[in-house]
Amino acid sequence: MEKENMLKNFVAGIKSVGKSIANGFSSFFSNFVKGDIITKISYFIMGFGCLARKQIVKGLLYLGVQIAYIYYMIQTGSYYIMMLTTLGTQSQGEVWDEELQIFKVVQGDNSMLLLLFGVISVCITIGFLMVYVMNTKTAYKNQCLLKEGKKLPSFKQDWKDLWDKNYHITVLALPIGMTFLFTVLPLIFMILMAFTNYDKNHQPPGNLFTWVGLENFQKVFGGNPMWGETFSRLFVWTIIWAIFATFLNYLFGMLLAILINRKGVKLKKMWRTIFIITIAIPQFVSLLLMSKLLHDQGALNNLLLDLGWISSYIPFLTNATYAKIVVIVINLWVGIPYSMLITSGILMNIPADLYEASHIDGANAVQQFFYITLPYMLHVTTPYMITQFVGNINNFNVIYLLTGGGPLSLDLYQAGSSDLLVTWLYKLTVNEQNYALASTIGILIFIICATLSLITYNKTSAVQEEDTFS
Amino acid sequence: MKNSKTKRTVANVVSHVFLTILSIIWLLPVVWLLMQSFRETPTGAFPKAIIPTTWTLSNYTRLFTETDLFNFPRWFMNTLVVAIASCILTTILTLLTAYAFSRLRFKARKPLMNVILILGMFPGFMSMIAVYHILKAIGLAQSLLSLVLVYSGGAAMGYYVAKGFFDTIPASIDEAAMLDGATKNQIFWQITMPLSKPIVIYTVLTSFISPWVDFIFVSVIMKDNYQNYTVALGLYQMLARENIDAYFTRFCAGAVLIAIPITLLFIKMQKYYVSGITAGGAKG
Amino acid sequence: MKKLLALLLAAAMVLGLAACGNTNDAPADDNAGEEKTVVTLKVWAAQDDQDMTKGMIDEFIAANPDKEWDITLAVVGEPDAKTKYLEDPAAAADVFAFANDQLRDLVAAGALYKVTRNAEDVIARNGEGAVGAATLDGQLYAYPMTADNGYFMYYDSSVFTAEDVQTLDGMLAAAEAAGKKVFMDVSNGWYIASFFLGNGGTLAIDANGNQTCDFNNANGLATAEAIKAFTAHPAFITGDDTVLTAGIQDGTIAAGVSGTWNADAISTSLGENYAATKLPTFTVAGAQVQMSSFGGYKQIGVNSQTKFPVEAMDLADWLTNEANQVKRFETRALGPSNVNAAASEAVKSNVALAALSLQSQFAVSQNDVLGAYWTPAEAFGTTMEAKDYSTDLQTLLDTMVAQITAAQ
Missing domain, CATH: 3.40.190.10 (Periplasmic binding protein-like II)
Structure with missing residues (x-):
């Protein structure tokens, strides 16, 4: 059970979800058939199965949900769900107002808001259906309990369970609710946008946008050579960047930690504090500062010119190759202190007798590093590195603040040589208002990240020894 | 014997020299930032001289006196309020989630954990537009409260590190308490929490800092509402094309002012930060 | 039971969202019957123009005492107006200044009210280039404000x-x-x-x-x-x-x-x-x-989403009239698009504006870009x-x- 990998987990998860849905369906109908009149009524009036059996509070809650849902659907919900099919039909118009001497603007449908509220309405409906099914189950279960001559759980008992037996519900309700509202809902919205033509020419409020199916994906993969070319080039650079940013930071951070942890090194705390200072300065400050420092006319070039070391400025940020090197190097400055902090704690956990034994066997420091330290660290920190890698693929700050993706290149569509996919995505929304393409890229980035992490999780043995607790 | 001793001394000297060089490299930009914050003229971002020729304190004082356009004191207070509120909320949410996944066993545990892990892999920008409109629909657009919600909304997704930490607390402690008749709620508050000081501090620290350093989410949420900006966005605004010439040195001064408290916090809490993240971060 | 909490949560969410669905379609002019309407407007102006614009707005309010005004001023510079506008048109300013290269995109997005009230006067009092830069397919879309956005x-x-x-x-x-x-x-x-x-x-x-x-x-x-x-x-x-x-x-x-x-x-x-x-x-x-x-110009547009189009237009008109263009020149040395204001000796002797007007004979319109x-x-x-x-x-x-x- 312990060492199963994520992929298997997934498959198993999907299977079990499918199974429970199938089971749910069949029991939903069989319960209705087997149910008495009270149970049957509660298929139409929610909470009836509780109210009629003296679970007043619970029954009222169910009933409240039903009333609120019906009210919501009548008010706005059904409208939004209906509009989801077209994303609006009435575009903004105008009528001449003779008295005021103006073309009064007549508000049309706003496709973006229709999409968003449509998604919300669908989610509410799904949530409602879940509660509804729960309601029928409760009704049937109550019926069975009574038949067996048992007592129904009182509200007080339910309440008590929430703090012990069902503590996970109490604990998770708020976090999951917030995640749903602030992450899942927006994400669904974003994903759906990739299947529309929401771009500069279909910009609300003046214009409508609508569904276009897989057109955007097809354009990225060949339909629009410029998009495809840009995507593949930036993809390659993104991966190169993520590899360098993750592994170099990790390696150098670890070496720094080893150096500071060396027996002979004095003032360990001071050295660590020096590097921590750079963590504490907000990234946007240090990165913006660096971008000014490394500018063609910036302080560093001025200094080098004054010293006579160079005769004309070095285009740190304006030459494609230099810019790529610079972002990686500056990222070392940003990232090494972090990995130093993290690795130094773990380094101390490596059993000292391993080193002693190898020392007796005549291993030198380098050999110790490669045969003891590195394998141990890699073993322990693989999950951390995967998170870092994914984080670097999505690392917006360093690139955006340092080079702004520049220098621009004619080989790329709306992007510069040091742009990552994620900064390109940002530029597409801000400069080009091409939300459809940006969402498409967002989905592709996600697929890349998820695939990579699944593969690495699969290949590593250092996964989850957590199930020892049960 | 003597040979190996000299060898060790040489190695020690080399280590110290190397560390000194590295420290200089790491501190140089910081020192440059400090110097710029005391520079009088020119105020722009590209001074000819690397060390300022004239020094002044006015960059700092003007942050607090010239508040018509860039209301630094107000932004500072905004950020403080948001940081405190969101770090309380985030810490609670994160620890609860982590606790549930680490200590409690229920049917949806594994799938939920996987789903949350996967959710974190989507780039966040695009969804910010939707978040803005959702907040607007609830009637919270451009308010500080909405900012608190945005910063803590994703708290559950950061359960990873804290869960790793909880996993290291022996299960036998819980079991013993359960035999004594403690409910899970009691176990969490009275047994697990007191043992988890490092991870609590780690979570508080990281969530307290994020409002001070984020300039993207806050700009999507606040838009043109200058009064409710945070320091980070305000400072970022100072480097906008039309402001950078007049405000670059003040930007540096403002940056120093927010870096100082964060640095002190970090230095003070370093121990917990390290033990928090190493206990949690290294584990699945 | 777990149902309980889920229930509570669902109920709260449904109610909350039902409520927000309502605020969305709230009618705009429910206070039409009252004697003195409160006109709420938001204006965008650049950082450096804040004080000056504030003064102009105060004068506008003083000159129009028949209405109750609630005019707020926010900072969005002319170069960023389009981007900021498109982020959320409904929350954008009712009256905002923008650079003329954004005109086409703004019009395409349905962002601007056509200028029809007092249009002849607006066209007559401003230079040809400035009017041309605010015109698309024969229709005037904005009030020319300055004629100095060139190089x-x-x-x-x-x-x-x-x-x-x-x-x-x-x-x-x-x-x-x-x-x-x-x-x-x-x-x-x-x-x-x-x-x-x-x-x-x-x-x-x-x-x-x-x-x-x-x-x-x-x-x-x-x-x-x-x-x-x-x-x-x-x-x-x-x-x-x-x-x-x-x-x-x-x-x-x-x-x-x-x-x-x-x-x-x-x-x-x-x-x-x-x-x-x-x-x-x-x-x-x-x-x-x-x-x-x-050739670059700055102009003021009226948001198509505004609840008070007539008042917004009057304000835009006011902000770009001759007196205020002179004021703009005097306080911030911004080159007027107004014919009379531009003809003044002070404007002509301004080194930068004189150079700009020399260059203007070689300038090309940005409307077709x-x-x-x-x-x-x-x-x-x-x-x-x-x-x-x-x-x-x-x-x-x-x-x-x-x-x-x-x-x-």
Whole structure:
């Protein structure tokens, strides 16, 4: 059970979800058939199965949900769900107002808001259906309990369970609710946008946008050579960047930690504090500062010119190759202190007798590093590195603040040589208002990240020894 | 014997020299930032001289006196309020989630954990537009409260590190308490929490800092509402094309002012930060 | 039971969202029956214009006592207006200033009210170029506010003679002799266009609404050679406004192509030697060709989402009337688009504005430039500045034009 990998987990998860849905369906109908009149009524009036059996509070809650849902659907919900099919039909118009001497603007449908509220309405409906099914189950279960001559759980008992037996519900309700509202809902919205033509020419409020199916994906993969070319080039650079940013930071951070942890090194705390200072300065400050420092006319070039070391400025940020090197190097400055902090704690956990034994066997420091330290660290920190890698693929700050993706290149569509996919995505929304393409890229980035992490999780043995607790 | 001793001394000297060089490299930009914050003229971002020729304190004082356009004191207070509120909320949410996944066993545990892990892999920008409109629909657009919600909304997704930490607390402690008749709620508050000081501090620290350093989410949420900006966005605004010439040195001064408290916090809490993240971060 | 909490949560969410669905369609003018309507408007103005605009709004309120006004002022500069507007049109300002290159996109997005009230007066009192820049397909969409958003040449008269500044070659030679630099932001579609347009290149819009561009013909190639020579010259320097003003201040830059927004900084730095004129001529295949430029204007538009269109229009009209344009010139030295205001002696004797008006005879309208133009043009300029000649000029131009004219 312990060492199963994520992929298997997934498959198993999907299977079990499918199974429970199938089971749910069949029991939903069989319960209705087997149910008495009270149970049957509660298929139409929610909470009836509780109210009629003296679970007043619970029954009222169910009933409240039903009333609120019906009210919501009548008010706005059904409208939004209906509009989801077209994303609006009435575009903004105008009528001449003779008295005021103006073309009064007549508000049309706003496709973006229709999409968003449509998604919300669908989610509410799904949530409602879940509660509804729960309601029928409760009704049937109550019926069975009574038949067996048992007592129904009182509200007080339910309440008590929430703090012990069902503590996970109490604990998770708020976090999951917030995640749903602030992450899942927006994400669904974003994903759906990739299947529309929401771009500069279909910009609300003046214009409508609508569904276009897989057109955007097809354009990225060949339909629009410029998009495809840009995507593949930036993809390659993104991966190169993520590899360098993750592994170099990790390696150098670890070496720094080893150096500071060396027996002979004095003032360990001071050295660590020096590097921590750079963590504490907000990234946007240090990165913006660096971008000014490394500018063609910036302080560093001025200094080098004054010293006579160079005769004309070095285009740190304006030459494609230099810019790529610079972002990686500056990222070392940003990232090494972090990995130093993290690795130094773990380094101390490596059993000292391993080193002693190898020392007796005549291993030198380098050999110790490669045969003891590195394998141990890699073993322990693989999950951390995967998170870092994914984080670097999505690392917006360093690139955006340092080079702004520049220098621009004619080989790329709306992007510069040091742009990552994620900064390109940002530029597409801000400069080009091409939300459809940006969402498409967002989905592709996600697929890349998820695939990579699944593969690495699969290949590593250092996964989850957590199930020892049960 | 003597040979190996000299060898060790040489190695020690080399280590110290190397560390000194590295420290200089790491501190140089910081020192440059400090110097710029005391520079009088020119105020722009590209001074000819690397060390300022004239020094002044006015960059700092003007942050607090010239508040018509860039209301630094107000932004500072905004950020403080948001940081405190969101770090309380985030810490609670994160620890609860982590606790549930680490200590409690229920049917949806594994799938939920996987789903949350996967959710974190989507780039966040695009969804910010939707978040803005959702907040607007609830009637919270451009308010500080909405900012608190945005910063803590994703708290559950950061359960990873804290869960790793909880996993290291022996299960036998819980079991013993359960035999004594403690409910899970009691176990969490009275047994697990007191043992988890490092991870609590780690979570508080990281969530307290994020409002001070984020300039993207806050700009999507606040838009043109200058009064409710945070320091980070305000400072970022100072480097906008039309402001950078007049405000670059003040930007540096403002940056120093927010870096100082964060640095002190970090230095003070370093121990917990390290033990928090190493206990949690290294584990699945 | 777990159902309980889920229930509570669901109920709260449904109620909350039902409530928000309602606020969304709230009718706009439910207070029409009251005697004194409260007119709520929001205005966007640039950071530096805040105090001045505040004064104008106060006067507007004083001049219109028949209504109850609640006018707020927020900071959004003219260059960012379009981006900020499109983020959330409903939350954007009712009355906002923007640069004329955003007009087409704003109109396409349905962002602007047509200017129909008092339109004849607006057209009559403003210069032809300014009105043209606010007009699309024969319809006026915005109130011209300034006519100073173009560019010209600033120079240090102790380094250059009046003859030097006639030609780019003369300027470069004089600057090199003095060990100084000539500044131009070539990696910027706005500035680099002055070479292509000057040498007969055209940007237009075809029947399908796509951009056409002929910068890759023989003329364009010759122009590109000239740009290449310019950017490769040792006295050439590029960068953004900050580089220019800092360079002028410390004396490393002796001349630069920029606009009136830098006039203050540059005149302070140069003192007596402060001078400005039209852009020079440049050498194409041995002949001198006058550099063109984009004519730039700032204008005020009325948000199509406003609840008070008439009042918003009156305010926009007020903010751009002659008196306020004079005020704008007096407080911030912004060049008026108003014919009378522009004709005043004070405006004519303003060094920067005089140079701009000299250049304006060579200026080209930006109305026919679509968004697709800017990034490829900037990329071409970047390549030239980086002195990256690995691809031949013709191929670069072809790529640039292909990107500019690609169907959207």
